[in-house]
Amino acid sequence: MGRGRHAGYDDQRETILAQAAHLFATRGYSATSMNEVAEACGLSKATLYHYYRDKYALLFSIADTHVERLQGIVHDALSGTREPRTRMQALIKRLVEEYADAQDAHWVLTSEVRFLEPADRRRVLDRERALVAAFAQVVGDLRPDLKEAALSKPLTMLLFGMVNWMFTWMKPGGALDHDAMAPIVTDLFLGGLGAVQVPPAAPAHAAKTRRQA
Incomplete structure (x- = not known):
């Protein structure tokens, strides 16, 4: 009879995925070795292979797990x-919240998924398409005329464009965090620029910035 998994096994797998995602996002999948992943995790290479058979398994797990989590959020x-x-407000809020802590995994999903084998890449991309379809359905429910004009999906992609790349310009500890940005994205998408509400902390930060200048 085989040995069962020890307590904390799943937590260790998540830690390994997080460290591997960070390395893949900063160095690139091709330039990262299993030795470097093991070192980042504080594990021996033999122990790392106990959890993941090779670097490719890490890449697939990062991408697939990230999309699966997004599907659960939706x-x-x-x-x-x-x-x-209300559905659209909830979708945007949850999506922005998730991306606040999943920047590395998202980068891997968007930039490194090309290294997956066709069947695995198709599995991940099919899950992404299901996410887009779910958002597009809500857009169509909000504006049936947009659905009839085949604009639900393009507008959904514009929304994803706002959210997906937020991490490239938002600075840790800056005036705006993901909690503040979620309602701004929602207001902008649903009501346009005129509907955006200024976050309470924004004026104080602006005054501080002017004083420093």
């Missing part, structure tokens, strides 16, 4: 209400 956000506007 499912939870859509299960609370049938009202389209």
Whole structure:
């Protein structure tokens, strides 16, 4: 009879994925070795192979796990209400919150997934398409005329463009964090520039910036 998994096994796997994602995001998948992943995790290479058979398995797990988590977020956000506007608000809020702590995994998903074998890449991309379809459905529920004009998906992609790359310009400890940005993205997407509400902390930060200048 085989040995069962020890307590903390899943936590260790998540730690390994997080460290590998950071290395892949900063150095690139091709330039990262299993030795470097093991060192970043504080593990021996033999122990690392106990969790993941090779670097490719790490890459697939990072991408697949990230998309699976996003699918769970979408499912939870859509299960609370049938009202389209409230659904869209919940979707955007949860998506922005998730990306606040998943920047490395998101970078891997968008930039390194090309290294996956066709079947694995298709699995990940199919899951991404399902996410886009779920958002597009809510856009269509909000504006049936946009759905009829085949604009639901393009508008959804514009929304993802706002959210997906937020990490490239948001500075840790800056005036705006992901909690502050979620309602701004929602207001902008649903109501346009005129609907955006200024966060309470923004004026104080602006005054400080002017004084420093």
